[in-house]
Amino acid sequence: MTLSHWLVKSEPNSYSYADLERDGRTVWDGVRNNAAALHLKAMKEGDEVFFYHSQEGLAVVGIARVVRTAFPDTTDPAGRFVAVELAPVRALARPVTLAEMKAEAALAGMAMLRQSRLSVSPVSADEWATILKMATG
């Protein structure tokens, strides 16, 4: 089975990567956007996920892993949306900022750059490798 890669956004004021490390795992709920929900449904156990800090930080700061695939989001009264569970893998050695990603030609097609408001987006294998390299450089 081939694993896929994703990116999720979170405002560190409400839930940061450090919070995920502290908790060990967390329910990724509250997504109320159909495109984002489709990506949640496509996540497989073991898929790796970049954890991006929006509003404050504006950078990919860590890697998480899908530990439970999509199930009904109990915070959605209408019962239409789904949640997954994520666990921390590791913090990046160096955060990769939005400005750096925008400046990197290899990331020009990246979903989160093309549609800035999408809170859950796919990351191609090449984009994943590019960002990992930027995090060590």
Next chain:
DNA sequence: GCCAACGTTGGC
């Protein structure tokens, strides 16, 4: 704080 992008709602 402002504004662009974009999704949703509701009147027709």
Next chain:
DNA sequence: GCCAACGTTGGC
């Protein structure tokens, strides 16, 4: 079913 109005997200 269209589209204007409105609300939310998120970068600047």
